Amino acid sequence: MIKYLYVDGDSFYHRLDPRAKLLFTLAHFVACVALISQVWLVALLLIESLVITQLSHTARNLRRFRPLVVSIFVLALLSWIFLGAKINHLWGIFYEENVGMGVSAGIRSVIAVVISILLLSTTRNEELGAGLRRLGIPYAGVFVLTSALRMAPVLIGSSLSVMEAQRSRGLDLDSGHALSRLRRSLPLLVPAFLRTMRSTGTFSMAIEAKGYGHNPRSRGSYLVLRMRATDYAWCVAALLIIAGSIVIGVQGQFEAFSTR
């Protein structure tokens, strides 16, 4: 099971400022929303994301997600083919609008997965937190996000050991119908939940001891972020992608509305 996403490396994407990477990721998300019917542009964005992933030496992380990516594309396509509005019949169950929307939705979903895996594979939790802080996200929210990111893999490990311990005590999670298996999964949740929540007292004392609640602007950080020329260039590229996709997307929607 994938517990950690970060891949240690020294590629150009690893060295980018986390704010530039976040903006670049956001640009792709905006493009995925704006470019609904421009399938060729969306395909171009997918190729670009894959190229960057290859150049940043994080393709192996993407390969681990290959089954998920394929299932996302296939499910998106099938959902639209069977459940979309039936306009312009082609053949059998295939309608032009449904197939087009299905392919577009599939590619856009895959782009989102690729670009987010690229971000998380090349950015450490601390860098992500520092970048979000510099972008104006409140310290408390960033602290909770980075703490939970750090603790989640640890809790997954302890949940697996609880599962093995319960299995050795005779808990059968594989047989029976879904509802009975669901009920039998309760012995897994209870120890994990209570063990985690028991540490609330010490956790809160630790964060109070580290000055939580005092002026967040006066908090220092070991990690000091500085934007360089390359970072600014990536920010400009991201802004161009956002502006371009909004203009093309709005133009496309306007043309579609006027032809109907």
Next chain:
Amino acid sequence: MKDILTMWRYPKMVAITALSAALYAAVLIPFKGIQVLPHIDMRIATAMVPAMGIMFGPAGAFGAAIGNLIGDFFGGVTLGSAFGMISNFFFAYVPYKVWYATRGDNSPRTNTTRKLMKYVVASLAATLAEMSILCAGVGGVTQSLPYTVLPPVLLVTNGLVPLVLGGALIQLFGPRLEKWGLLFSQIMSPDDVPRRRPTNMLGVVLMVAGSAASIIGGLYMSLIVHKPVGLPILAATAPFLLVFLVGNMLVGVDRKEFEDDDEPDDELDEKFHRVAPPPNLRAQRGQPEESIRLKEEL
């Protein structure tokens, strides 16, 4: 909804938010591979969400939101993840509001029929809220799936599990967490939580009606008018989501929930095998006080 902001003043609430987010993500991530629709998977972890809201209040809501985001990190973050965060926030916030909207015994237990039925209502209201927000976001904004398919799938993947398991989790966790002093009513000051109002029940009705109407509006637009994505879906759902939001603002918590209950609970002591000799006997034996002895045990 001022508790959403004031809870951040309490380090214990922040700790509960981080820990519940990590726990929610830890239970979400192993099941990420079982996709029903793109980015919609089978979620056993949703069993905990209404319980987190009822016990931890706004901290449970933020924990569910952030935990959902972290879970999405391992399944591909999209713009829909923002709506996933908001919907999971209300998935825990709505049961908190519904549970404490009524008078009477609101302690986090489901050991009576009345409380079990109250939990069922809270869980259904939470499911409706979560579905309405997520469907409006995915169908109306990201347009990655037709609206038609979303409500029935989300009802199965996200609604069934908390309905079946959630009541049992509250009965299992509630008494112990209350003993440890981790309920939101034991941590936050009553002044930092919206006060109970005469509009409490109206607020609950508006929450349920608003989210249900939003889903009905979206289904009408996609099935009858044949506009399954985009602005028509937003036009059909957004006004009702505003009604839902107004309903949230009208519900407050009774001050009596924050009263300190120092009476010993013999049933709990026996249940957790904590056999404490009577105070006069401890004094005769020269033993230390109860609180010091317990700290040593821990």
